[in-house]
Amino acid sequence: MTRPLPLILxxxxxxxxxxxxxxxxxxCDWPQETAGPLDLSQSxxxxxxxxxxxxxxxxxxxxxxxxCGPHSGHFDGMADYGRTRDQCMASLFQTIGDSHDVTExxxxxxxxxxxxxxxxxxxxxxxxxxxxxxxxxxxxxCRRYSDRRETSVWVAxxxxxxxxxxxxxVILGEQWSGLIENFRIGNGHLSYRGERIPWSHHRFELFVxxxxxxxxxxxxxxxxxxxxxxxxxQTRLRITPVTSGTSR
Numbered sequence: 455m456t457r458p459l460p461l462i463l464x465x466x467x468x469x470x471x472x473x474x475x476x477x478x479x480x481x482c483d484w485p486q487e488t489a490g491p492l493d494l495s496q497s498x499x500x501x502x503x504x505x506x507x508x509x510x511x512x513x514x515x516x517x518x519x520x521x522c523g524p525h526s527g528h529f530d531g532m533a534d535y536g537r538t539r540d541q542c543m544a545s546l547f548q549t550i551g552d553s554h555d556v557t558e559x560x561x562x563x564x565x566x567x568x569x570x571x572x573x574x575x576x577x578x579x580x581x582x583x584x585x586x587x588x589x590x591x592x593x594x595x596c597r598r599y600s601d602r603r604e605t606s607v608w609v610a611x612x613x614x615x616x617x618x619x620x621x622x623x624v625i626l627g628e629q630w631s632g633l634i635e636n637f638r639i640g641n642g643h644l645s646y647r648g649e650r651i652p653w654s655h656h657r658f659e660l661f662v663x664x665x666x667x668x669x670x671x672x673x674x675x676x677x678x679x680x681x682x683x684x685x686x687x688q689t690r691l692r693i694t695p696v697t698s699g700t701s702r
Contacts, residue, residue: 584667
């Protein structure tokens with residue numbers, strides 16, 4: 455089960471890398487494109503508007519970073535930085551709106567329409583990694599505690615391990631989602647855009663899901679181990695009378 459692990463983590467990088475478009479250098483100037491009205495009732499055209507709005511953010515944020523960010527040498531406070539970023543972004547949004555016959559507000563709202571297929575790939579890839587890691591932990595716990603006569607000890611250790619594993623999984627999953635988002639936008643500064651990542655809005659649900667998956671793997675391994683021990687015990691019982699008869 456260890457061999458598919460690298461593939462699980464590489465898949466979203468490859469898919470998002472293929473979906474990633476070229477990012478021009480940021481100077482708060484909108485690149486040349488074919489102008490024309492967009493029908494936002496059509497999913498393809500609505501997606502085009504979202505991509506334009508995201509590109510505007512990708513231009514405005516690095517522009518503000520270079521112009522008056524904390525490491526620019528011209529930093530006069532976050533208020534000035536935010537004002538410069540927002541002014542650039544508003545100008546770009548207005549240009550997009552004029553090019554596609556939509557309002558600036560429609561351009562802004564389109565930023566909330568993320569590509570769900572890419573989000574699903576990122577989440578499912580980490581769930582695969584979490585299942586792999588949980589399987590290793592469960593096997594170790596089962597080998598150490600499932601032979602004991604008191605089932606309560608094994609159950610307590612599984613619950614203890616599942617809480618830790620699921621909590622760590624939620625934290626690592628959020629970091630993984632942020633890393634992939636950085637790769638997707640081609641910019642190391644997410645800024646407020648990190649708030650749009652779905653993972654951070656479903657921490658409790660993901661934690662509960664992690665517990666359930668861990669417990670499922672634990673029950674599965676416990677049944678397999680109990681079945682194998684039962685077969686081994688039956689085999690020993692069948693061999694014992696034969697051995698006793700032969701000794702006589």
